[in-house]
Amino acid sequence: MGQKNEGPPNSREIVPVLAALIRNETGAYLLARRKSTLANGGKWEFPGGKLRGDETPEEGLRREIREELGIGVEVLGPRHLVRHRYPHLHILLIGYACRWVEGDLKPVDHDQIAWVMPGEMTDYELSAADIALAHYLSNDSC
Secondary structure, eight states, rough: OOOBSSTTTOBBBBEEEEEEEEBBTTTTTEEEETTTTTTTTTTTEEEEEETTTOOHHHHHHHHHHHHHHOOOEEEEEEEEEEEETTTTEEEEEEEEEEEEEEEEOSSSSSSEEEEEEEEGGGOOOHHHHHHHHHHHHHOOOO
């Protein structure tokens, strides 16, 4: 995943970022609002993060969700890719379908969580890359 972005000589490396698309029995997805003291503070997101070392995407996503929310998830597989350019960073956001399998929600980097139906996600102030994932979910079931 250490691919380079094709383009001008000053283009940046594309950083893979993993997002958990955790759906409950009603069809709603888990969104979490980042604490205001963090990057993208106050914005809602699909929880997840970056890989460390030689982790597989599944290992990294399970670790991130355990660290961020205190729960265990089963990673079912990738569902959607989003390329996004922030001024300082180019990311490839990979949304993975996940199933909550254990633990109680204990958000660490988030001050609020919500279970949201795909058609209602536009009511939440999502980070730019997560908007594309929300759009995908509203047009396709994961």
